[in-house]
Amino acid sequence: MKAYVFPGQAAQFVGMGQDMYESSALARELFEQANEILGFSISDIMFTGSEEDLKETRVTQPSVFLHSVIRARMAGDAFQPDMVAGHSLGEFSALVASGALDFTSGLQLVYKRALAMQEACENVPGTMAAIVGLEDAITEAICEEIEAVVVPANYNCPGQLVISGSILGIEQAIAKLTDAGAKRAIQIAVGGAFHSPLMKPAEDELAAAIRDTTFHQPGCPIYQNVDAKPHRKAEEIKENLIKQLTAPVRWTAIMEQMISDGATEFIEVGGTGKMLTSFVKRIDRNMPTEAL
Numbered sequence: 001m002k003a004y005v006f007p008g009q010a011a012q013f014v015g016m017g018q019d020m021y022e023s024s025a026l027a028r029e030l031f032e033q034a035n036e037i038l039g040f041s042i043s044d045i046m047f048t049g050s051e052e053d054l055k056e057t058r059v060t061q062p063s064v065f066l067h068s069v070i071r072a073r074m075a076g077d078a079f080q081p082d083m084v085a086g087h088s089l090g091e092f093s094a095l096v097a098s099g100a101l102d103f104t105s106g107l108q109l110v111y112k113r114a115l116a117m118q119e120a121c122e123n124v125p126g127t128m129a130a131i132v133g134l135e136d137a138i139t140e141a142i143c144e145e146i147e148a149v150v151v152p153a154n155y156n157c158p159g160q161l162v163i164s165g166s167i168l169g170i171e172q173a174i175a176k177l178t179d180a181g182a183k184r185a186i187q188i189a190v191g192g193a194f195h196s197p198l199m200k201p202a203e204d205e206l207a208a209a210i211r212d213t214t215f216h217q218p219g220c221p222i223y224q225n226v227d228a229k230p231h232r233k234a235e236e237i238k239e240n241l242i243k244q245l246t247a248p249v250r251w252t253a254i255m256e257q258m259i260s261d262g263a264t265e266f267i268e269v270g271g272t273g274k275m276l277t278s279f280v281k282r283i284d285r286n287m288p289t290e291a292l
Contacts, residue, residue, distance in 0.1 A: 001082035003263040004097065004292070005280075006068045006090035008249075009061060009190070011271025012054045016067050018047040020074060030070050030103065037107050038062060057121070057191045061089050061114035062107060068093035068270025069103065071292055079292070083230065083263060085223040085254050087276060088154070088195070089113070091244065097269065098218035100237060105213050112209050116202035117245070118191065123201065126193025128153060128164045129174055133183030136161055142176045153195035154249045157282035162188070164196035195248055203245040210238050228253035230261065251276075255283050267292050 020027040021043065031043040045053050046063050054060055068090065072079050079097070086094035089110065096106035126149070131139050136152070139161050143150050150169030154162035163173055170187060177185040193199065215238055221230030224240040228250040231237050255266075265288045266280045273291025280287050 001262045001264055002080065003258045003266050004072075004079070004081040004084045004094070004269055005266055005276045006084070006086035006093035006097065006269050007064065007271040007275050008086065008088035008090040009057075009064060009194075011064050011067075011090075011275055012060050013272060014049070014051055014054065016046050016054075016063060016271075017043065017070065020067075020070055021047065024074050027070050027074055030073065031066070033103070034062070034066055034107055037104060038111055042066065055189070055191075057118040058111070058114045061110050061117075064089060064271060065093050065096075065107065065110045069096050069106065071270050072097040075292055081220050083221050083223060083258055083261065084218070085258065086225075087251055088225065088244070088249050090270075090276075091222070091225055091241065093270065094222055095215075095218065095237070095241075098220055098222055100215050100218035100222065100234070101213070109206070109209060109213060113202070113206050113245075116205040117194065117199065119205075120199055120202040121192025124166075124193075124198050126164065126166050126196065126198045127170050127187055128162055128190050128193065129170050129185060129187045131161050131163060131177055131182050131185050133159055134161070134177060134180060138180055139163065139177060139182075142180060143173060146172050146176070148172060149193070149197060151196050152248050153193075155252045156249075157252055157255075157279040159282070160279075164193045165198065166193065195244075195246065197246055199245045203242060206245065207242045210242050213238075223254045223258060225249045225251075225254070228257050230257070251279060252283070255280055259284060259287070264288070265290070 148169030150165030153164035
């Protein structure tokens with residue numbers, strides 16, 4: 001069974017999508033449609049913008065979404081998923097690719113999500129840190145000890161957990177986790193405290209837009225971030241998508257569940273094609289992986 005997985009923020013790179021635009025009439029049509037929907041030329045920024053341009057949340061999220069969705073569309077009949085999942089933002093790409101959302105609705109929600117998250121970050125500064133080489137339970141316990149806001153945010157793979165919260169909370173957590181024996185505990189360059197309580201204003205703003213959007217039953221199960229379980233009912237998918245902004249990404253559990261449910265190959269769609277497949281190898285080094 002083929003499991004298609006879609007990357008989230010941090011999968012962007014300078015020049016992303018330009019090869020697709022130049023080689024495919026379908027890609028050109030979708031990029032031009034995206035420019036019209038967004039009201040600015042996202043394609044110009046993706047193709048010729050700087051690394052700093054692409055790091056801006058309002059640009060990063062639609063860029064990564066477009067790169068993944070257009071890549072899947074270009075594959076045509078070769079895109080035959082038995083199950084899908086997306087890491088954070090990538091969940092929206094997975095929903096469009098699996099037929100649960102149409103292209104326009106998906107892009108509109110992604111852009112609203114990006115603007116809401118950017119506003120939340122500006123109003124309440126926060127950050128994130130990668131913790132490597134500690135058991136999840138130790139990291140969780142230390143986060144709970146700290147009075148400032150800091151929570152587990154991305155359970156990426158065994159031995160790698162990203163935490164999120166206030167600047168003070170992250171600083172205190174880094175010190176304590178280093179003392180506890182973490183191989184690495186370093187702040188990462190992100191715009192704010194994603195997947196933490198500090199994103200509650202963005203969650204509230206996005207909730208109405210998600211509930212007002214028409215979702216369909218996807219063509220295959222989508223394993224969602226908040227509970228790592230497969231879903232096909234539109235209303236369940238909507239509610240889980242709303243909770244996603246403040247809940248942790250349970251990516252390790254998603255991969256384990258997909259494997260348990262029969263996945264025999266993981267195919268990463270979009271970005272560099274290496275981020276999520278590297279996490280798979282930390283769970284099953286013999287699992288076949290490829291990039292679409």
